[in-house]
Amino acid sequence: MKFLITILLLCIINFVIGENNLLSSSSSIIPSECGNPNYQKLESYINGLVGSYGYCNGTEWGVTDFKSFSILSENSQNSQQTASTIKLWVLLSVFKDIEAGLYTLEKQIECSTGLITVEQCIALMIGVSDNCATYSLTALTKIESVNSLFSELGMNDSQFIEWCFSTCVGYSDPCPNVSGGSGNNVLSSHDVIHGLTLLHQGSILNQTMTEMTYKYLLTAHGWQPMIGYYVPAPVAHKSGWLPADEGFDPFTENDEAIVFSECGDYGASIMITRDWSNPQEDTIALELGALIGKYIYCTMVPFGNTNDGASCSYILSQPIPTPSCTSSSSSS
Structure with a gap:
C-alpha cells in the first residue's frame, strides 16, 4: 500500500512540476486591487482571536510578506514541540x-x-x-x-x-x-519565519532545489491543515501534531507554510502546545489556526473569497475579537 502511495505522490509532484508555475507569484504582476496589507490590523485581529479562545498561553505565530512586514507574537521565540x-x-x-x-x-x-x-x-x-x-x-x-x-x-x-x-x-x-x-x-515561530524567508529568498538552496522543496510541500497532506484550510491559493506547507485525542499531554498542533497568493507570496507559522482537559482540544486548536490562516489570506487578498464561500471584504469588516493577547511587530 505504501509503495502505491509513493508512486501516486511522485505522479502528483511531477504533474505540479510539469503543469504549474506557482512558485514565484511575487515576480508576477500584482493586481491593483491588492493594495497595501494592513499589518497593524492583522496583528490586532490575530491577537484578539487567540485571546478570545483563551489560548494566549502556548500559542505563538508569525506572518511575513517577505518584503515590507514581519509580525510576530510576543512569545514567538519560545521553543516549542x-x-x-x-x-x-x-x-x-x-x-x-x-x-x-x-x-x-x-x-x-x-x-x-x-x-x-x-x-x-x-x-x-x-x-x-x-x-x-x-x-x-x-x-x-x-x-x-x-x-x-x-x-x-x-x-x-x-x-x-x-x-x-x-x-x-x-x-x-x-x-x-x-x-x-x-x-x-523544538522550533519557534520566530525561527520558522526567519527560515522561510531565507528559503524564499533563495539563500538556503539553489533555484532548482528551492522549487523542488515547494513542490513537495504542495503535496503534503494526512492531517487537517491550519494555515491553508480556508485558502484557495496554493499552499506549500508542513504540519505537525501530537494530538490530545491520542493522549499526548501537552498536545501540539503546528503548521508552517509559504502561500502563493494572487497578491504575492507570504509565509506563516502557527504553533500551539498546551496542556488540556478537554479531549476535543485538537478540534478547537485546528479551528483557531484555520481562522488565523483565513484572516491572513484576506489581509493579503482583500478582494478574494475563502474556501467556505465567504468574501474577504466581509471578513475584514468584522470587529477585532476580545480579549487580546499582545505581540511585537516589525516592518522593513
Whole structure:
C-alpha cells in the first residue's frame, strides 16, 4: 500500500512540476486591487482571536510578506514541540547534501517500504508525514547536519534532539538519530519565519532545489491543515501534531507554510502546545489556526473569497475579537 502511495505522490509532484508555475507569484504582476496589507490590523485581529479562545498561553505565530512586514507574537521565540514540522528542515538538509554532490535523488536506501530511492523516501516523509521515512532520511543526512543548518541560518531557538522508531525498516541499534542533547525537538515561530524567508529568498538552496522543496510541500497532506484550510491559493506547507485525542499531554498542533497568493507570496507559522482537559482540544486548536490562516489570506487578498464561500471584504469588516493577547511587530 505504501509503495502505491509513493508512486501516486511522485505522479502528483511531477504533474505540479510539469503543469504549474506557482512558485514565484511575487515576480508576477500584482493586481491593483491588492493594495497595501494592513499589518497593524492583522496583528490586532490575530491577537484578539487567540485571546478570545483563551489560548494566549502556548500559542505563538508569525506572518511575513517577505518584503515590507514581519509580525510576530510576543512569545514567538519560545521553543516549542515541533512534532512533524521538523521534517521540512530534514528535507532542506537532504537537499543541501544533494547540492554538495554527496548523493543523488536516485540513491537507493532502506526506507519505510523497503529499498527505495531518496526521491521516493522524501515523497513519503512530506506527502504523508511518514515517520519511518523521516528516520531513514535523518540517518542519511545526519542529525548533526540538521542542527548545523539551524546554526547556519541563525535559528537559535531550534534544535533536533532525536528521531528513533525501532519498528522502521533499516533501523539500527544504537539509533543513529540522537544528537546527545536533552529535551524535545523544538522550533519557534520566530525561527520558522526567519527560515522561510531565507528559503524564499533563495539563500538556503539553489533555484532548482528551492522549487523542488515547494513542490513537495504542495503535496503534503494526512492531517487537517491550519494555515491553508480556508485558502484557495496554493499552499506549500508542513504540519505537525501530537494530538490530545491520542493522549499526548501537552498536545501540539503546528503548521508552517509559504502561500502563493494572487497578491504575492507570504509565509506563516502557527504553533500551539498546551496542556488540556478537554479531549476535543485538537478540534478547537485546528479551528483557531484555520481562522488565523483565513484572516491572513484576506489581509493579503482583500478582494478574494475563502474556501467556505465567504468574501474577504466581509471578513475584514468584522470587529477585532476580545480579549487580546499582545505581540511585537516589525516592518522593513
